[in-house]
Amino acid sequence: MEDEVMKNAGYMLAAFAVAWAGVFAYVLFLSVRQARLRQEIDALKSDLKEKGAR
Amino acid sequence: MKRNTLLVAGFILMMAALYLIFLYAPIEKDMKLVQKIFYLMVPMGWLAMLAFIVTAVGGILFLVKKSDKWDILAYSSGEVGIVFTTLALATGSIWAKPVWGVWWDWGTPRLTSTLILWFIYMAYFLVRNLSAEEHRGATFAAVVSIVGLADIPVIVLATSLWQGLHPPPLIFQSGGLDPKMRVALMTSVIAFTVFYVVLLMFRTSLRHDEAELKRLKEQSQ
Numbered sequence: 001m002e003d004e005v006m007k008n009a010g011y012m013l014a015a016f017a018v019a020w021a022g023v024f025a026y027v028l029f030l031s032v033r034q035a036r037l038r039q040e041i042d043a044l045k046s047d048l049k050e051k052g053a054r
Numbered sequence: 055m056k057r058n059t060l061l062v063a064g065f066i067l068m069m070a071a072l073y074l075i076f077l078y079a080p081i082e083k084d085m086k087l088v089q090k091i092f093y094l095m096v097p098m099g100w101l102a103m104l105a106f107i108v109t110a111v112g113g114i115l116f117l118v119k120k121s122d123k124w125d126i127l128a129y130s131s132g133e134v135g136i137v138f139t140t141l142a143l144a145t146g147s148i149w150a151k152p153v154w155g156v157w158w159d160w161g162t163p164r165l166t167s168t169l170i171l172w173f174i175y176m177a178y179f180l181v182r183n184l185s186a187e188e189h190r191g192a193t194f195a196a197v198v199s200i201v202g203l204a205d206i207p208v209i210v211l212a213t214s215l216w217q218g219l220h221p222p223p224l225i226f227q228s229g230g231l232d233p234k235m236r237v238a239l240m241t242s243v244i245a246f247t248v249f250y251v252v253l254l255m256f257r258t259s260l261r262h263d264e265a266e267l268k269r270l271k272e273q274s275q
């Protein structure tokens with residue numbers, strides 16, 4: 001009976017793993033990109049400030 | 055509502071959805087545990103369409119009002135949408151193998167029209183990236199999104215009109231879906247929709263940062 005219920009459970013696990021891995025990978029991509037952009041923006045802003053002070 | 059508040063709400067809803075999927079909703083008698091994939095692929099498929107509708111509406115407003123904020127919304131929703139469309143196709147395919155015996159069936163219009171939506175998303179980004187001038191690229195992309203909108207009713211009606219291997223639309227029919235399964239499904243749909251809104255807000259703010267960086271670079275040259 002238990003074997004019958006567990007039949008094809010691997011497909012279910014694979015689907016949940018793919019879905020969650022996809023969502024997490026995208027969130028990670030956005031987070032890394034945002035951190036890099038913020039760094040670049042801050043660096044450029046301080047460059048522009050220095051240029052303005054000269 | 056702030057993004058973090060929505061994120062917490064989405065997380066709580068997702069935990070509730072997982073509880074309902076695995077501990078509340080009954081195990082389907084024929085498909086057994088594989089049927090649980092249904093609680094993932096339906097929300098993913100819904101978000102694939104919702105995100106594209108938002109992209110097209112953003113595109114229309116961009117063409118009418120000529121404001122970049124609508125293009126930013128359209129672009130961001132398009133990017134989030136392509137992620138969900140890819141996941142809908144992937145989870146749908148994983149579900150199809152044990153249930154239908156094949157990973158994919160070209161004779162099932164729901165699958166084919168969803169794949170066409172994926173290609174429309176790709177075309178949306180392709181015309182943007184191939185255009186030398188950003189504003190022109192955004193205009194072309196808006197046109198692609200408006201034309202691509204025609205695929206949405208095809209996806210929605212596909213199971214009623216041409217079914218193929220795909221089951222008929224049973225979710226809201228009386229006697230169609232077990233009430234407990236319906237509660238689990240609707241909770242999952244709401245939880246994923248909240249996640250879509252959070253991701254859209256995140257991507258939109260990132261797009262604003264990209265625009266600011268571009269402006270600063272031009273200023274510094």
